[in-house]
Amino acid sequence: MEPGEYKKEQTRVDSIIKKIKARIKKTRVDLHRAHQETKKVQQNYSANTSVNYFEVDDRIETSAELQQQRGLVSRDLENESIIKRHLNTLKDLSNSPYFGRIDILDPDESTPENLYIGTASFVDQNQNFLIYDWRAPIASIYYNGTLGKVHYTTPAGQLSTDLLKKRQFQIQDGKINNMFDTNETVGDEMLQHALGEQNDETMQNIVATIQSEQNDIIRDTKSDLLVVQGVAGSGKTSAILQRIAFLLYHSRSSLVADQIVLLSPNKLFSHYISDVLPSLGERNMRQVTLAEFFNHRFEGFHVQSIFDRYENQQTQNNDQIAIHEYKGSAQFMADLTKYINNLSAADIDFNDINFRGKPFFTGEFIRSIFEKYPSRMLTAQRMLKTKNQLIRILKKRIHSSIHEPWVNEELETLSEERIRTMMKGKQLRDFQSQDDERDFLATKLVKREYRIIYDAIYNNNFFDPYLQYTDFLNQLTVEAHINEEQWHQSAINFANQLENHQISLDNAAPLLYTRDLITGEGRNRAIKYLFIDEMQDYSIAQLVYLRFIFSNAKFNLIGDSEQALFKAVEKPNQLLKNLNNAFGTRHSRLITLRKSYRSTYQITTFAKSLLPDGNEIEAFNRQGPVPEIIVRYDNEVAIQSLKTVIKEQLNDNGTVAIITKNMAEAKFIYHSIHRNFKTTLLDDADRTLPKGAIVLPVYLAKGLEFDSVIGWDVSATNYNSNQLVGTLYTIATRAMHSLILISVGAVSPLITKANIPNESFKIDHQLSSPNK
Numbered sequence: 204m205e206p207g208e209y210k211k212e213q214t215r216v217d218s219i220i221k222k223i224k225a226r227i228k229k230t231r232v233d234l235h236r237a238h239q240e241t242k243k244v245q246q247n248y249s250a251n252t253s254v255n256y257f258e259v260d261d262r263i264e265t266s267a268e269l270q271q272q273r274g275l276v277s278r279d280l281e282n283e284s285i286i287k288r289h290l291n292t293l294k295d296l297s298n299s300p301y302f303g304r305i306d307i308l309d310p311d312e313s314t315p316e317n318l319y320i321g322t323a324s325f326v327d328q329n330q331n332f333l334i335y336d337w338r339a340p341i342a343s344i345y346y347n348g349t350l351g352k353v354h355y356t357t358p359a360g361q362l363s364t365d366l367l368k369k370r371q372f373q374i375q376d377g378k379i380n381n382m383f384d385t386n387e388t389v390g391d392e393m394l395q396h397a398l399g400e401q402n403d404e405t406m407q408n409i410v411a412t413i414q415s416e417q418n419d420i421i422r423d424t425k426s427d428l429l430v431v432q433g434v435a436g437s438g439k440t441s442a443i444l445q446r447i448a449f450l451l452y453h454s455r456s457s458l459v460a461d462q463i464v465l466l467s468p469n470k471l472f473s474h475y476i477s478d479v480l481p482s483l484g485e486r487n488m489r490q491v492t493l494a495e496f497f498n499h500r501f502e503g504f505h506v507q508s509i510f511d512r513y514e515n516q517q518t519q520n521n522d523q524i525a526i527h528e529y530k531g532s533a534q535f536m537a538d539l540t541k542y543i544n545n546l547s548a549a550d551i552d553f554n555d556i557n558f559r560g561k562p563f564f565t566g567e568f569i570r571s572i573f574e575k576y577p578s579r580m581l582t583a584q585r586m587l588k589t590k591n592q593l594i595r596i597l598k599k600r601i602h603s604s605i606h607e608p609w610v611n612e613e614l615e616t617l618s619e620e621r622i623r624t625m626m627k628g629k630q631l632r633d634f635q636s637q638d639d640e641r642d643f644l645a646t647k648l649v650k651r652e653y654r655i656i657y658d659a660i661y662n663n664n665f666f667d668p669y670l671q672y673t674d675f676l677n678q679l680t681v682e683a684h685i686n687e688e689q690w691h692q693s694a695i696n697f698a699n700q701l702e703n704h705q706i707s708l709d710n711a712a713p714l715l716y717t718r719d720l721i722t723g724e725g726r727n728r729a730i731k732y733l734f735i736d737e738m739q740d741y742s743i744a745q746l747v748y749l750r751f752i753f754s755n756a757k758f759n760l761i762g763d764s765e766q767a768l769f770k771a772v773e774k775p776n777q778l779l780k781n782l783n784n785a786f787g788t789r790h791s792r793l794i795t796l797r798k799s800y801r802s803t804y805q806i807t808t809f810a811k812s813l814l815p816d817g818n819e820i821e822a823f824n825r826q827g828p829v830p831e832i833i834v835r836y837d838n839e840v841a842i843q844s845l846k847t848v849i850k851e852q853l854n855d856n857g858t859v860a861i862i863t864k865n866m867a868e869a870k871f872i873y874h875s876i877h878r879n880f881k882t883t884l885l886d887d888a889d890r891t892l893p894k895g896a897i898v899l900p901v902y903l904a905k906g907l908e909f910d911s912v913i914g915w916d917v918s919a920t921n922y923n924s925n926q927l928v929g930t931l932y933t934i935a936t937r938a939m940h941s942l943i944l945i946s947v948g949a950v951s952p953l954i955t956k957a958n959i960p961n962e963s964f965k966i967d968h969q970l971s972s973p974n975k
């Protein structure tokens with residue numbers, strides 16, 4: 204670098220920050236004005252809309268005016284929040300305006316251009332880009348290109364330029380702390396610095412140090428099905444969050460954050476990643492865990508969570524595992540689809556709709572309506588027609604009931620005030636005669652009375668998906684490898700669980716699929732992108748269902764087959780093939796990430812040795828202590844050692860996580876140590892990660908990272924099956940700087956038989972069992 208460069212760059216930083224600060228001042232004024240405007244519209248709205256919602260008794264009659272008012276309020280609120288977000292972005296820029304510079308020479312130009320790249324663009328009054336947003340097409344060469352001829356994609360097609368220089372900056376509080384020129388994607392030095400820091404309470408964006416292969420994930424705009432298989436700590440989650448920010452920028456006019464859904468592994472994770480998009484000036488996408496999603500769709504039932512299943516699956520026999528695998532397969536969903544498509548009117552489980560303890564519409568009557576529609580129509584279309592017909596009949600009944608004696612009686616007892624509320628929005632001149640007015644009120648009364656029937660039709664309560672699904676399970680001829688008796692038992696279990704308002708996870712997606720495919724409802728066509736993190740924990744059946752209901756969404760599935768808990772590992776290529784077959788997608792793409800960034804070189808080297816094909820994993824070269832295995836021969840001594848280790852680790856690290864195989868072990872540890880240290884036991888209802896010592900079962904640690912990890916009881920007794928390799932690997936790869944494993948008794952063969960180089964770990968072995 205030429206002498207004087209640092210000074211020149213710092214002068215530029217100073218001048219840009221001055222301009223940003225001036226813009227902040229102006230934006231504050233804009234924000235104040237927008238806030239006043241929102242307040243005015245809101246006051247206006249509440250004055251105009253003091254409607255008694257209980258009286259609005261027909262969904263079809265929602266006032267258009269009300270909707271318009273609501274629209275104004277939300278538009279102003281949105282406007283205000285856009286300015287607020289912009290202000291926050293400017294504040295961030297005023298601290299650190301950019302992190303990169305590229306010098307390019309376009310063909311036919313004689314002087315090079317210097318472009319600076321930051322988290323957002325900053326443009327002066329003359330439309331000069333003082334900072335380019337990292338998502339701008341030209342910025343891609345900062346991440347991808349090495350010096351020389353480079354290409355980049357713009358909305359107008361591919362362009363090429365000559366990349367003359369790539370410079371990286373670390374700017375904090377307006378001061379350049381470090382800067383260097385590089386030929387690499389993003390030099391190791393910057394990355395070393397970013398990765399060497401202590402774990403934050405929430406995840407940080409990686410915008411300044413995105414790696415080339417991560418950039419491919421972020422900027423993909425073509426795939427309908429994008430599958431990212433990446434080793435632990437390879438930046439999958441980071442990349443998809445950056446991708447969401449990229450997509451929102453790329454499709455500013457046609458995509459909003461609410462049209463993007465992320466299915467996340469647990470609530471802790473949802474909170475953990477919640478700062479990334481706002482730090483990039485974007486709103487968060489919708490986030491939901493699978494358990495929340497199912498419980499929302501099965502109101503009144505408790506759906507087994509993925510965590511309940513981990514806890515229970517530890518006791519499944521081979522026959523049960525075979526059934527579980529079949530129920531999670533694409534084949535099972537195909538069998539179910541075939542069954543549903545071949546249902547005749549006589550096969551459908553119609554229910555009576557009751558009113559005051561008596562059938563208002565009998566199931567047989569409903570069936571007779573359904574039967575009238577031609578069988579060449581889809582079941583869902585016939586159902587919809589049946590439903591509309593029922594509503595028409597109900598309306599007729601309402602109309603013919605308005606002169607019944609009970610209505611007259613009620614009308615006579617109506618208070619003035621009640622009449623006024625019922626007439627809200629109506630003027631006397633709207634009625635031709637007094638009879639008209641009376642009929643209007645009578646209709647309202649009858650509608651209210653029959654509301655329960657309307658709701659039952661509207662909610663498809665005339666059809667019983669639970670019974671239908673049971674019928675399906677019972678009529679199925681299962682393949683030879685499935686034990687028939689156990690299969691029937693599982694159908695009985697399903698029915699028994701329903702009695703107790705319980706649904707097991709295996710049945711949740713197929714059951715919803717039965718309901719939605721038959722009724723034609725439950726689909727959400729507004730969602731444009733679906734992201735699934737930790738996809739290895741989803742069954743293909745669940746993915747098929749999600750594909751069915753989010754039919755307009757592009758799918759982004761992110762996972763690490765090696766981190767599958769209690770399940771055999773599936774090769775990424777095979778997985779993509781299975782998904783392509785099940786989804787029937789046109790443009791699918793598999794991106795594999797092999798380099799692990801989270802952990803030190805020593806931890807990654809140890810963790811990858813646990814896996815049969817772990818040598819495909821590449822460790823990032825950040826140095827730290829080698830992992831340690833502590834072997835003790837009884838719980839009491841092991842707990843003593845655990846306490847010593849926690850104490851040492853807390854001296855050097857912000858978070859020390861003791862990760863166990865299951866909740867029972869986590870509770871045991873918590874009760875053994877919480878008097879000695881301020882300890883937090885986490886369960887699946889927790890949303891935040893405290894600092895200090897925390898105890899949690901492995902499935903809650905998914906997607907998270909900790910400065911120091913202590914894996915509890917990696918003994919041969921506790922880790923006795925090959926199916927637990929993923930569990931062990933997941934525990935080890937949660938550690939950023941330090942990893943210690945404690946074994947109560949002989950160490951698991953998953954570790955002793957693994958090909959771990961001797962110098963890659965330390966062992967602290969109690970010489971013999973005290974009992975011997």
Ligand SMILES: Nc1ncnc2c1ncn2[C@@H]1O[C@H](COP(=O)(O)OP(=O)(O)OP(=O)(O)O)[C@@H](O)[C@H]1O
Binds near residue numbers: 436438439801
């Ligand atoms: N390009 C990068 N620049 C800086 N940090 C990075 C980069 N890529 C990944 N990291 C860091 O590495 C760690 C792991 O990233 P992330 O959690 O996204 O990985 P993952 O593949 O989702 O991991 P896992 O599957 O193990 O949960 C995080 O601390 C993240 O900030």
